[in-house]
Amino acid sequence: MCGIVGLFAKAPGIEERLGEHLGAMLVQMSSRGPDSAGVAIYGDPAPSGSSKLTLYSADPHERWGAVRDGLCDAFAVCAEPAVRASHAVFVVDAGASDADRWVRDNRPDLRVMSAGRVIEIYKETGLPEEFARAFALEDFRGTHALGHTRMATESRVTTEGSHPFSTGFDLCLVHNGSLSNHNRLREGLRREGIEFQTENDTEVAAGYLAWRLREGASLEQALEGCLDDLDGFYTFAVGTADGFAVLRDPIACKPAVLAETDDWVAMSSEWRAIAVLPGAADATAWEPEPGVVYAWEKALV
Amino acid sequence: MAVAEREHAAVEVVDLATTSLRELNRRLHELAEAPGPRHWRVVNPSGAHAVACGLDADVEVEIDGHVGYYCAGMNKRATVRVHGNASTGIAENLMSGRVEVDGNVSQSAGATGRGGLLVVRGNASSRCGISMKGIDIVVGGSVGHMSAFMAQTGCLVVCGDAGEALGDSIYEARLYVRGSVASLGADCVEKELTDEHTATVRGLLDAAGIDADPADFRRYGSARRLYNFHIDNAGAY
Numbered sequence: 455m456c457g458i459v460g461l462f463a464k465a466p467g468i469e470e471r472l473g474e475h476l477g478a479m480l481v482q483m484s485s486r487g488p489d490s491a492g493v494a495i496y497g498d499p500a501p502s503g504s505s506k507l508t509l510y511s512a513d514p515h516e517r518w519g520a521v522r523d524g525l526c527d528a529f530a531v532c533a534e535p536a537v538r539a540s541h542a543v544f545v546v547d548a549g550a551s552d553a554d555r556w557v558r559d560n561r562p563d564l565r566v567m568s569a570g571r572v573i574e575i576y577k578e579t580g581l582p583e584e585f586a587r588a589f590a591l592e593d594f595r596g597t598h599a600l601g602h603t604r605m606a607t608e609s610r611v612t613t614e615g616s617h618p619f620s621t622g623f624d625l626c627l628v629h630n631g632s633l634s635n636h637n638r639l640r641e642g643l644r645r646e647g648i649e650f651q652t653e654n655d656t657e658v659a660a661g662y663l664a665w666r667l668r669e670g671a672s673l674e675q676a677l678e679g680c681l682d683d684l685d686g687f688y689t690f691a692v693g694t695a696d697g698f699a700v701l702r703d704p705i706a707c708k709p710a711v712l713a714e715t716d717d718w719v720a721m722s723s724e725w726r727a728i729a730v731l732p733g734a735a736d737a738t739a740w741e742p743e744p745g746v747v748y749a750w751e752k753a754l755v
Numbered sequence: 756m757a758v759a760e761r762e763h764a765a766v767e768v769v770d771l772a773t774t775s776l777r778e779l780n781r782r783l784h785e786l787a788e789a790p791g792p793r794h795w796r797v798v799n800p801s802g803a804h805a806v807a808c809g810l811d812a813d814v815e816v817e818i819d820g821h822v823g824y825y826c827a828g829m830n831k832r833a834t835v836r837v838h839g840n841a842s843t844g845i846a847e848n849l850m851s852g853r854v855e856v857d858g859n860v861s862q863s864a865g866a867t868g869r870g871g872l873l874v875v876r877g878n879a880s881s882r883c884g885i886s887m888k889g890i891d892i893v894v895g896g897s898v899g900h901m902s903a904f905m906a907q908t909g910c911l912v913v914c915g916d917a918g919e920a921l922g923d924s925i926y927e928a929r930l931y932v933r934g935s936v937a938s939l940g941a942d943c944v945e946k947e948l949t950d951e952h953t954a955t956v957r958g959l960l961d962a963a964g965i966d967a968d969p970a971d972f973r974r975y976g977s978a979r980r981l982y983n984f985h986i987d988n989a990g991a992y
Contacts, residue, residue: 706881706900709843709861725802725821725842735820739840741861741880744900 456617456630457483457603457723458710460691460698461731462750463596465717472497473594475731477586479720480601482727484582486630487603490616491585492577494626494693497596499572505550505623508543508574509535509557510565510613518542521561528556539588540613541567541576550623565614565651570624572695577602577616597752600693602628608636608655615652619660622667624695629656630723631708633686659684663692677701677747691721697751706744713737719750767792772799776806786812802842807835810852827854830871846873849890855963862899865892868909874963881918884911887928893963903930904940912959914967922975930975931956933967944978 459479463469473495480491500506509521518535525546535542546553550569557566568575576589582603586592602617609615618626633639636655639662644650648661662683666676673692677699680690689708692699700721702710712721713728715737720728728734742748769779785791787810795816800806804823807816810833818826821839828847837845840858849868859877866882868890875883878896884903897915904920906928916934923940930943931952939945948970956969982988 706862711842711861724823725840726823727802729801729821739821740859744881 455486455605457486457727458628458630458689458691458721459483459601459723459727460599460628460693460700460721462598462697462719463717464715464719468718469497469597470595471592472596472599473590474592475718476594476599476601477591478730479722479727480582480586480591480603482730483601483603483723486723487605488581489606489611490577490579490604490613491582491602492575492604492616492618492628493589493591493599493601494568494573494575494618494628495594495596495599496572496624496693496695497574497594500545503549504545504547505553505569505571506543506545506574507550507553507557507569508541508567508576509561510541510567510577511563512540512565512613513563514540516540516542516564521564524560525553525556528560529553538576538590540578541589543574554623566620568620568624568626570695572597573620573624573626573693575618575620575626577618578613579611579616598693598698598750600626600628600691600698602630608632609653612652615654617656618693619654619657621660621663621692625663625667626693627656627660627663628691628693629659630689630710631687631703633659633684633688635685639683655686659688659690673699674747674749681745689723694751697749699747699749700742701747702742702744704745710742711739712742712748713739765792766794766796768796768798770798771801771803771806776803780805780808783807783810783812783814783816786810786814800839804842807833810835821858830854840877845875846871846890849873859896864894865890868892872959872962874965876965878915884909884928887911891959891962893959893965895963895965897934900937901940903928903943906930910955910959912956912963912972914965922977924981925975925977927977929955931972932975933972936973936975939975942978942981943975946974946976948972948974 529548535544554569617628633655636658640658643661688703689710690701715733797818800820800822802823806826808828811831815834818837823842825844827835831850832852834853837856842861844863845860846854847866849871851870855874860879862881864879864883865873866885873892876895879898881899883898887906887909889909891910893912900918903922907926910929913932917936919937920940922943953969
């Protein structure tokens, strides 16, 4: 199983309460994924020329100040990190690529959950309700967000194996389904220089998208490539700096529903998660067609 | 006015925002054993699964809003009307009675149904009528891919179009489509539409309250050429 939720704000009132709405949607998907939960929230952009890193530490007593000091020495910026449970967000006076590389080189014990100008990814094992509380989701504002509740089938229940997966700067992927050719695909992508940190099938899909985008494909082209190159069942939701996209495999066993009002666009595995949004009863709702890419971007609405 | 008020008063209203789904279904199931209200209205379903399932009574249940999986599944005798959309498996394994949906339905509508009538006024997505075993299904809009897969008996009437692989590995079910068929599944072929068939389609359209000309439909069914239809293979079963 697994549950997916996504929310794209078209009105300022939704942006103000994005985290609260996303948390409510996520909790509705608990029965589809009680093992772990995660969100990617797009908002509060870093200043031009700077980037945001969301880091995870398995050490509950992590001294985030020491990480900040190291980043300050390297990039001459000293803003305090925003710490939430096991994660901390750093705004770094450098491009996302340099900041990301510094963490991988100097603090390999930490995990870069996301890097970019607007994205923040948080994920953890446990019930979605506990996750929403621990990470104070109701505090977040932003333009759009994705969430995932996981019922693990292909790999272990760990923080690293939870979704969303980063697929590049300001990009992420959440997945409901299972891929059957991920081992072969992972080998090929490693030869292309794509790094993997788990045995998780979704991380391979994320790596595949990262590779296609790196090679010059548009997001739509990269997603359409999935139809040829990925074997298995999937409903994907992909977050970008400007919006999100949804794709179901051609067999479409895995559920998905889309809905739109004047104030928001939402996607989910089930209507239950959308029903909690304001004005849901009057929303236009439909089931996305198999094998068709649906995308929303800020510029288009 | 007095009559309308009496009718309104006779409707048992259950609000799923304040009443649990189990409580609603328990009360509906009790009607199989003892008399009770004949008209029910369920409000605030909010996509809940298994609403009004397993009924065995001559009752009418109106549901105001969208429902989740398996609504009205396994029902006998009851009439269930969904004034909204329904997710996966509406009227799954329906035994008898009637299920109507004003909006669209997700995959596997009427799956394995053994009797009764399912009416979908909007579209149905993939696998509509999969393994149907006697249910009649009338869809006002279109159906998605793999509809009537391994369909055994009963009729599927589609007023719009059908997706790919219609009627794959079909047995004796009869399929009627007014619009285009993206492709036919294995062993499913177009067959002649005779007066007997137009009469059947007319009866089902009338029962569904859908205005369409039965002569506009085309009929599809089994060519009976797959392995299990060969007498030489009968010993394998």
